Amino acid sequence: MRLTPSTQNRNFLQNINDLQNRLNKAQDEVSSGKTVTRLSDNPFAAAQASKLMSVIGANDQFIALNEQLLGRLEVTDSALQGMTRSVDSARVLAAQALSGTTTPEARLALAQNVDGVKAQILSASNTQVNGVFLFGGTQSNTQPFVDAGGTITYNGNDEAIHQRLDRSVVIQTNITGQDLFMGSPSVFTTLDDLKAAILANDAGAIRARLGDLDAVSDRINAANAVVGNNLQLVQQLQRALPENNEALQRHISSLTDANLVESISDMNLTNQAIQVSLNSQSQIQHLSLLDFLR
């Protein structure tokens, strides 16, 4: 085969170009830490990474919202526990009134204590987090329980508020005041009646109210159990979602991250190859029969 200078030049250029491209790619990998910087570097990995990034982005949002929800559920939980304690103390007051040895003064004191319990429950039922009333249904920016001359009215509604915890789970996150306090027997009416019964020293009525208080307490406990379950569910997701994100992140890394050891050694090898290639070319180019003929 006849080897002409332009053949030699062409081959040399082609080789040097290939090497330069490899060097460039290796340098890119080392400086960016990624094997995939353009879609065409690896279309499958790039598209997968892009889709996975959006899943991670959505999960991040769920994690942040669930954290807020945890706060709200914890406040709800403690408000409900406070109410249970208040109802319990009302029961103690009723039991004292039933002991039979009470003087009118003592009954008056007991009745005033019942008012105190009512105030505690009223306050707990208007609990808010960041300006949002927890027990007002979807009328969440209006104070739900208002004391108008001793009568408590409910300004909220019975609508549920939901929240999406992850891609598939949606739960109801609120307990409405309607459920909790306004159904029969209503806690506020029961306490008013209890107070009247204590003042009137009507043992039968006081016993009946004790039964009502049990019903109220059962209702609060049932609601508290729902909140407790939700708390557990959210906490469990708060462990699962970050783990899920880490796994996705690892997957993206395996798809697109450069193996630095490999990239750096590839860069060095290519660099050497270029130098050797340049050296040998400069020697070959001096080989010509014309130099040897005299």
Place this chain on the structure above:
Amino acid sequence: MWDLFSSLEIGRRALSAQQAALQVTSNNIANVNTPGYHRQRAVLEPTPAEPTPIGPLGTGVTVTKIEAARDRFLEYRIGQVTQGVGRDEAIAGYLGQVETVLGTSESGVQEGITRFFNSFSALSADATSIPLRYGVISAAANLSATFRNAAGLLADVRSSANSAVTDTVREINTLTGTIAKLNAQIAGAELGGADANTLRDQRSVALNELSKTLDIHYYEADDGAISVATAAGATLVTAGFAQALTATTTGPDGIVQIQAGLNDITNSIRDGKLGGLLEARDRLIPAYQQQLDTLAESIISQVNAVHAGGSDLQIPPSSTAIDFFVPAASVTGAAAAFSLNPTVAGDARSIAAGQSGSPGDNANAIAIAGLAFQKTLAGGTETFSEAFGSLQFRVGTDTQSASSRLSTSNALLVQLENSRDAASGVSLDEEAIDLLRFQRAYQAAARYINVVDQLTEELIHTLGN
């Protein structure tokens, strides 16, 4: 009858033949780096022998012609491969730009989609919050802007491919003009029987350049003129006449159609730079635009459908069923027209987060946020962000296959050009040896003339006295 003077004539012929051969050799050396140059050889032949009683006696040497080493099949093959190189270079170049538009980090469409639906998730935590509502508006404005931006950049890439079509047609016309002119000159020069080597070299350079721009077939007629036609059969050059292509602007978006005479040949050009440009302009980029538009239209219509069914935060709450985004007039152009309903943008309370009309109701916000996880695209198999991922995958594969085809055909081209050099190129070592050969032959012929001269002198000297 043989005599000393005809012996001198043999010497003269030898001198001039070797000198001609030396000149051809030096011309080869001079053109060692000339593109398209084909190595030439002086063809030496003995002159007719003279009959004598003792048999035919040789009369010396002559140069019958100067021949160029040309391998037509190889050159045709190179032309074919060059067409592929031109095509893939053009495609890879333009798709490289598309890739940056829809690429991993630059475009932000993917991130925009995620942020938009996340903002509705955030709003569902407290539907009464005005700051969270502004968060939704800002994410929606950002989503609209990324779609409009991507659509605009895609349109830019397409229109730059379109103007390159016009330039390439001009380039083709220059080349076919050159080939036609050379055809006429070659036919004229070769009437006498000699090869017009230099003109032929120029013509193969022009043919090769033309191959790079579009898919052509050509054949050489007996008179040496080459006829060129596109692969689909439209004549470009016959003998000394070139049929110029015309680039006609049609339609409102200034798309250029290519005509040969009265025929529109735009769709028949498949290869070469022009084929690549047309492929990018008419098939690849429009397909990406359509996919982006479909995605945009389906986000707009689905969000609107849910949003219009909800109630807002006005006092009293109104459920006037307003759209969240400006509805797309058609799927085509949906991405370029992507924008937030000005009513929503102007008043954060008009976002319909609820369904019951109560201020804290978040049912609609949850429903809109949930759209992100519904597989509604590609026949119900892809979510919005998965559909965008698929578009990225498609652009990536198209770009990758164009550039890998390009490197394969480049490697093949190097091999073919090396083979052509082996057949037609100038090797300096070989020419150096030829220099020696002809120089020595010239010296020997001169020596021979010297001998004949001495013989003549001897004769005159002896017989003259």
